[in-house]
Amino acid sequence: MPSDGSRRGSDDAQGTGFGDLLRRHRRDAGLSQEKLAELAGLSVDAIAALERGRRRAPRPHTLRLLGDALRLGAPDRAQLTAAARRDGDTTRSAIRVPPVAAHELIGRATEVEETARLVGERLTRLLTLSGPGGVGKTQLGLAVARLVAHRFDDGVCWVPLAPVSDLAAVTPAIAAAIGLHPLDGGRLIEEIAEQVGRRSLLLVLDNCEHVIADAAGAVSALLECCPNLTVLATSRELMRVPGESVYVVPPLALPENDEQLDTSPAVRLFIDRATARGYQPAGQIDQIARVVSRLEGMPLAIELAAARTNVLTVEELAAELDSSFAILAGGSSTAGPRQQSLSGAIGWSHALLTSAERELFAKLSVFVGGWSLNAAAAVLSEQLTPGPLERAAALDLTSRLVDKSLIRVSRDRGIARYDMLAVIREFAAGQLTSAGLDDETARNHAGYYIALAEEAESHLRGANQGDWLDRLDGELDNLRSAMTWALRTEAVTEAVRLAAGLWLFCYLRGHYAEGGEWLERALTLADSGGAELASYKAKTCLGAGMLAFLQCEYDVATTRLESALAQYKELGDTAGTALVMQRLGGVARERGDYVTAENLHCQSYDLFESLGDRSGMSWAHNQLGFVAWLRGDLEIAARRCRRARDSFRVLGDGEGLAWSLISLGTIAQYGGELAEAEDLLQESLALSQRLGYREGVAWSLNQLGIVERRRGLTERAVHLLDESLAEHRDLGDRWRSASVVEELATVAQQRNRTEYAAFLLGAADGIREVIGAPVPEIEKADVQRTKQAIEQTLDRRAFRAAWSAGRAAPLAAVADGYQGPTPTADRSTRL
Known part of the structure; x- marks a missing residue:
């Protein structure tokens, strides 16, 4: 039976609220709430909520159901719809708007622009701002909300979830922010969806990580029901719902060079916050850069550090941070516990982890400079070569920690690699120590890297030499950490095996001094080792002798190499014996004993030939050619080095090829074939640079400098020779440094x-x-001609004064351009 409402004037209904109008139509129809609910297919609670105004702005579908149940005519339906729209307009002012930021957002222009475009242009309906605690997700979310607010006709609704501790309280928190205050939460998500309807609204959920499951469920349901709704979330953990886009908020940019110190966002933030504390850090920009670099650009860490300027100077602050992040506390008294200290910020994330996640998180702190999935699986499973099941478990847990923003992932040349921010790693290391697992984990870590070093060693002279060198270089911090642990704990087997496995890498990548120290300390420990370490001891002696030789410590080198020779002979290791003879030949060569050098290289060749070792034979040819050109036998040298070059090309030995090209280029240079020499030396330089083979780079530059000097291009010669001297000096090669200095003379x-x-x-x-x-x-x-020309120009007294000053000058000073205390020298240029 139609309601009499159709006969009442529109003015009578104009100011009536939706709830009152619905109640009047129901009573006119003679229906109870229960009967209307039955006819409309709604719940009794929904009818009661609509009539009492607890729920406003019903969806169009709900209005149709009510109109049909009440058998309303078109005018009454229009009045009911208008009342619903008026009530909906009233609710718009009830939503919780974003708070006003306490500080200016510094250094986030790019991030704001990128995320605002995604949200404002509706390129995604759910954007999660992810990242570790303290990276500035909330502040970025506020900035984006302010910037895009005009794009949403119905405004921006801010939902702070940090205070929410009960999972079931997430949906009520959203309802409260949207302006709903229902008595019964049974259909709350549906009521929120009806309230939002088709409205153009940006819903911002701030700090979701601790209630992520409930937040994800609510967001998924609302996005499905509300076509014009966009959600912006800030969370340390991803929601993992369909349609989610993720923006990983990076730390603030650090200064990359001196020119960027004043404009670096990280530096600017520190100065702003320190100034606000009454500290004026004028003239301390370098120390500020040191502080923010140590903090890796993390905004919360920078703000906490700046807060300490009330009691510390920037220099003292930098020194404290070099050893620990413990001083990073004392944030705003109005902030939550997780924003008042760095430990609190990270501890908040840690508390949300499962026991398995916590175990891996703690154990991952053993890595320095990043790690691979295989390394993580090995440390977690305590197996040096983890199988598919162990890798799968590590992958699953790693994925969870990445999603929770506790570890970072990077991808390079098809390989994923992981790391932690330094502040997070320190926290994780504390957890590892508290669990009493630090020594066990360090042993497993060392075991993995010993296996890697030994595997790599067999590839460092083959076709994949460059790739394996790069791989070890990428793990250098971990290798150093493993070696430090082995030496500190006097783990004899681990120390000797790791040092022995790394000596060739240390040679090729120029870590002469560091590698030599490892080998010497490992040899000291090896005295207490058993017979099972005999082959490793021999290799360690060989490596120690080689790296001492490269630093021109010839007596030490000879002692170590002769010891290695005796050990290899006792072991019956012909290849090892041949290799040591080759190295002893090198010592004799640099000492000018060419006969002994040639004999040792010939014996080495014979032993390699007996083994059918083509690589060893090629190296013997190259060393014999080296000795020949040093003593001036260019024809013999060229024949030997060409054989070596051709063999190295076939074997794919980059180091060997670089050396044979250097020798052939030098032979051509001394033979007056300067164009040929340049071609050969440029090829060796490019190959050495590609391999990261520093000795090859230094030698190539040396000989190219001589070529340019012979052409009369002295300015170009000086540039090349200076570069060569810097390399040789850094490597510790004083023999070659002396030759380069003579050429500069x-x-x-x-x-x-x-x-x-x-x-x-x-x-x-x-x-x-x-x-x-x-x-x-x-x-x-050449040296004699130069000396004679000098003596013809200078009087004897001036010559002796300059000569004596040079003899007294340290190599480092000479390489840096020091020209001696000669009063008439023109110091405006290097040469």
């Missing part, structure tokens, strides 16, 4: 810098006297 004399030339010759002579190595035979003529 020749260039200086040609440029009429006579006193400086005398100074350089004196410096080279001083170096040679210390190491006990003469000028190579092939180089003597």
Whole structure:
């Protein structure tokens, strides 16, 4: 039976609320709430909520159901719809709007622009701002909400979830923020959906990680029901619902060079917050850069550090942070516990982990500089070569920790790699120590990297040499950490095996001093090792002798190599014996004993030939060619080195090929074939740079400098020789440094810098006297000509003064451009 409402004037209904109008139509129809609910297919609670105003702005579908149940005509339906719209308009002012930020957002222009475009242009309906605690997700969310608010006709609703501790309270929190205050939460998500309806609204859920499951369920349901709703969430953990887009909020950009110090966002934030505390950090920009770099650009950490300027100088702050992040506390008194200290911020995330996640999180702190999935699986499972099940378990837990923003993932050349922010790693290390698992985990970590070093060693002279060198370089921090643990705990087997496995890598990548120290300390421990370590001890002696030789410590090198020779002979290891003879030949060569060097290389060749070892035979040919050109036998040298070059190309030995090209380029240079020499040396330089083979780079630059000097291009020669000297000096190769300094003296004399030339010759002579190595035979003529030209120009007293000053000057000073205390020298240029 139609309601009499159709006969009442529109003015009578104009100001009536939806709830009152619905109640009047129901009573006019003679229906109870229960009967209307039955006819409309709604719950009695829903009818009661609508009539009492607890629920407003019903969806169009609900209005149709009510109109049909009440048998309303078109005018009454229109009045009911208008009343619902008026009530809906009233609710818009009831939503919770975003708070006003307490501080200016510094250094986030790019992040705000990118995320605002995704949200404002509706390129995604759910965007999660993810990242670790303290990276600034909430502040970024506020900035984005303010920027895009005009794009949403019905505004922005802010839902703070940090205070919510009960999972079941998430949906009521959203309802309260949207303006709903229902008495019964049974259909609450449906009521929120009806309230939002088709409205154009941005819903911001801040701090979801601790209630992620309930938040994800609510968001998924609302997005399905509300076509014009967009959700922006801030969370340390992803929601993992269909349609979710993720923006990982990065730390603030750090200064990459001195020119960026003043404009770096991280530095600017520190200065802003320190100034607000009454501290004026004028003239301390370098120390501020040191602080923010140590904190890796984390905004919360920077703010907490800046807060400490009320009691510490920036220099003291930097020194404290070098050892620990414990001082990072004292945030705003109005902030929650997780924002008042860095430990609290990370502890909040840690508390949300499962026991399995916590175990892996703690154990991952053993890694330094990142890790691979295999490494994580090995440490977690305590197996050096984890199988598919162990890898799957590690992958699952790693994925969860990545999603929870506790570890980061990077991808390079098809390989995923993981790491932690330093502040998070320190917290995780504390958990590992508290659990009493630090030593056990360190042992497993060392075991994995020993296996990696030993596997890599067999590939460091083959076709994949470059890839394996790069792989070890990428793990250098972990290798150092494993070695430090082994030496500190006097783990004899681990120390000896790791040092032995790494010596060739240390040689090829120029870690002469560091590798040599590892080997010497491992040898000290090896005295207490058993017979099972015999082969590793021999290899350790070989490596120690080789790296001592490369640093021109010839007596130490000889002692170590002769010990290795005896051990390899006792073991019956022919290949090891041949290799040691090759290294002893190198020592004799640099000391100018070419006969002994040649004999040792010939014996080495014979042993390699007996084994059918083509690589060893090729190296023997190359070493014999090296000895030949040093003593001036260029024809023999060329024949030997061409054989070596051709063999190295077939074997794919990059180091060997680089060396044979250097030798052939040098032979061509001394033979007057400068164009050929340049081609060969440029090829060796490019190959050495590609491999990261620093000795090859240094030698190639040295010989290219001589080529340019012979052409009369002295400025170019100086540039190349300076680069070569810097490399040789850094490597610790004093034998070659002396030769480069002598060549620089020749260039200086040609440029009429006579006193400086005398100074350089004196410096080279001083170096040679210390190491006990003469000028190579092939180089003597050039050195003698230079010396004679200087003596013809300078009087004897001036020559002796410059020469003596050079002999007294440290190599580091000479390489840095020090020109001696000669009063007439022109110091405006290097040469």
